[in-house]
Amino acid sequence: MVRFENVGLRYGMGPEVLRDVSFLLEDGSFHFLTGPSGAGKTSLLRLLFLAQRPTRGLISLFGHDVASMPRSRLPAIRRGIGVVFQEFKLLDHLTVFDNVALPLRVRGMRPDMFRTDVVELLDWVGLGERINAYPPVLSGGEKQRTAIARAVVGRPRLLLADEPTGNVDPQLGRRLLRLFTELNKLGTTILIATHDFHLMEQSKAPKFVLEDGEMTAVP
């Protein structure tokens, strides 16, 4: 599914942020990614959702070598990945519905093809009543769930979440974790970057720990 082999990353002429990182995410697995601030968690996720190319090493996604793939072929790969950004990155001028439908519209689907699907998903994450609201009027938790809905609406094979509970209270954090576990049960491979120890304690999922640019696995 996802394979890193001796991946190294440095920004500009700086030191290596990631050094010889190798790991494997099996189909349908669930992992946490943790480590101190500045360890390179976000950088690693950026490599995974193709916002960044590695300085060296091999990254294989869904059986494709993405480290040196030409620009024009990236969108196809990206459509298999759902990302929950730490800062949500919702589009303020689109309603919750349109935000969530974005990955489908980008694929050229017409609204009548996905309307029921999207409404159903929003109901499922508890946003059924906020369908026509715009992000600026949503509370933190609602934004977070919108971002999660957008990440899963395209039925991605891989879901990446960067500190998805950074802005919500512990109770809501637990609810969001349940959401991810449900998705995982439906077959999605999941990787969650977080420094929230309380969250990780609640799940028995294995952890990857980044420290000083090197990665160790904690089962």
Next chain:
Amino acid sequence: MVRFENVGLRYGMGPEVLRDVSFLLEDGSFHFLTGPSGAGKTSLLRLLFLAQRPTRGLISLFGHDVASMPRSRLPAIRRGIGVVFQEFKLLDHLTVFDNVALPLRVRGMRPDMFRTDVVELLDWVGLGERINAYPPVLSGGEKQRTAIARAVVGRPRLLLADEPTGNVDPQLGRRLLRLFTELNKLGTTILIATHDFHLMEQSKAPKFVLEDGEMTAVP
């Protein structure tokens, strides 16, 4: 110092987000503000740093009634307030130094008047070596400290921080809390909005709890 009397806030024609909120922040006091997601913590802070006017009620800052103050007089009041935004709001095209110096430049001060002050402050928050870096290359914790330095550089009488530990690990969170306590000892009035119970447990400061638009004080 800060006085709210029966303050009500509603957005547009919606329901009241804040209802009859009254409280007093004494000079040199230290308070937490907490409550579930969507309770109105950010809205209350927005009233305090004058990004929003209340629908009704009286807000008095430094002895001025700000609820109905004309636009042109707001900057003077704002200069007495330091704000740490949840999302930092650093300017990406300015170095750490220039970001932190911004409140001083806005006051018409020239760089040679504040250079040593700013450098000293950055040393104090542990950013002495990052003076010439730009925010996009900073790690989460460094950004947070830059934002805090910018909030305090103008020696504000009132410091507002909105979930200042949302993006850092528990250890760094404790260090930032120490920073605020230090500032408080130097005379700054402090109000921190957070849902991080572990952070609040570490301090004996009184809490304001917002729930369903109403506020209760927990000493």
Next chain:
Amino acid sequence: MTVNSQDKKRAGALAGNLAMRLPQLQWRRRNVAIMPDVGAAGKPLMVVISVMSFLACLALGGLVIINRSVNDWTRDMASQVTVQIKPEAKADSAKKVATALRILRATPGVTNAVALSREDSLKLLEPWLGAGALLQELPVPLLINVTISKRRPPDLATLSAELTRAVPGARLDDHNRWQKQILRATGAFRIFGYGVLLLVSAATIAIVVFATRAAMSSNRDVVEVLHFVGARDNFIAVQVQRHFLSVALKAGVIGGFAGFLTFAALRGLLASPRDADGGVSAGQLLLGAAQFGIADYSLFLFVPLATALISVVTARLAVLRILGHVL
């Protein structure tokens, strides 16, 4: 609890409508605009592109008039020369004219030679000396209009010499001097016209590049998100293009229509009140044979199309160029 959450729902919907004024009625439409309008810049952009289209119309119209006039004049001039014969009381002018005509008609390359009547000759002088009894008594020179073949013109120098020898007082005028001057003058105007067209096109391109970059820059986060959800460059370019197409088409139509009105008005202003004494009006001198016909006005239809095309292509290229720098 139920009441509260219903309240909240209503509140959210209403607040939403108030907070974001623009896209409020769009969600039921088939496809909501993914890129918000180019930085609230719609109107000024339209004004600028309208002005550009209008200037393009002026330049185009001017070029049409110049080209037409020059064509008319030079066509006439190149194929026409004139023979003047000094009127002398003692000599038999009719015979002189006949001799000249014989020589001319015998010259290969001369396709026609007609002697003007005294009345026609006088008419030629009228604009300069005024009509009146005065002219009637002038001993005007005898004039012969000579039409020469454009393809195989005769050697005018030889012909001139021959005529002068055979008919004393005859002079061949090939209008050469006038021709050169007109060409020089109109050449300058023509360069000027093309220059304005070029400038206007360049300015339009620059404006659109500018607006596109501004749009991309103020929609940077939108573009980023679109990329992350798997949008292809083409998808993003189409979102931007669409906006510029509509603005440019509207602006082009406004500019083209203004251009049409200007030429219609200019023509009316210059040409309409025919002088009472039947002279050529200054307007007619200007517009000359170059009257604007329906075919010419259709040029102004071409302007909006060209504007739209230039804008869309420019916007697309600008977007793709910006995207090329992103991963």
Next chain:
Amino acid sequence: MTVNSQDKKRAGALAGNLAMRLPQLQWRRRNVAIMPDVGAAGKPLMVVISVMSFLACLALGGLVIINRSVNDWTRDMASQVTVQIKPEAKADSAKKVATALRILRATPGVTNAVALSREDSLKLLEPWLGAGALLQELPVPLLINVTISKRRPPDLATLSAELTRAVPGARLDDHNRWQKQILRATGAFRIFGYGVLLLVSAATIAIVVFATRAAMSSNRDVVEVLHFVGARDNFIAVQVQRHFLSVALKAGVIGGFAGFLTFAALRGLLASPRDADGGVSAGQLLLGAAQFGIADYSLFLFVPLATALISVVTARLAVLRILGHVL
């Protein structure tokens, strides 16, 4: 550990320099630009404003020429009328002229009356009939140049009637017809020139409004932060203005210089190769008495200043208007 953190420091500095290309060398300068450049729009904006300035120069130059020519012509025409006397072999033309002169000089409002010599009269006809032996033998009409007072002009109709009665064959020509036509034609051109000036100014304002809004929109977060740290509207406006001042000044200088070159070239192109046979060239007909002097070229200095002023004021107002909507 020390090595590592030093590494990191060096890395950060270098990566920073590479990542953000623009402002890298600025931090030692007295004041770093708080607003980043207007959405990378510097160059296209400059091109557009340059073109606008250039067009303004063309319009201004055109207006100067038109105004000057019209002034010259109408001044001459209004104060000059001509009396033509038909040449008749039998009558004594000298006597006729003398009679006409006597009548004219006796008329109140006539300040001067001079009979033209035959040579002068011929010269007037030369451009139309060509110089040559032919003209020498024409019985040209006798001409009297009459200068009349502009303030208290004589009644030309009465004068004309009186002349015709006293001198058979005399005719008073007040150039009225030409005058009207010239005024009508140049009036149209003048309106056109002012129209272009207006349009160009309006377009420049629209462009700057557009650019300012785009800048404010792509710097929305900067503006927000500036507000929160206590910046006054004026501070923010100055940041934006400064940018437009420099762009508009540069663009104005470019446009003004291009305008200067154009008129210098046009003049050279049209007027320089004096015709060998001494006739009026088409260029001279166009530029007429309206030669461009140093004073006129200084108009092109005025253009950059006006451009800068318009841009700065517009940008400032646009910024303040946008800020007025923010708390």
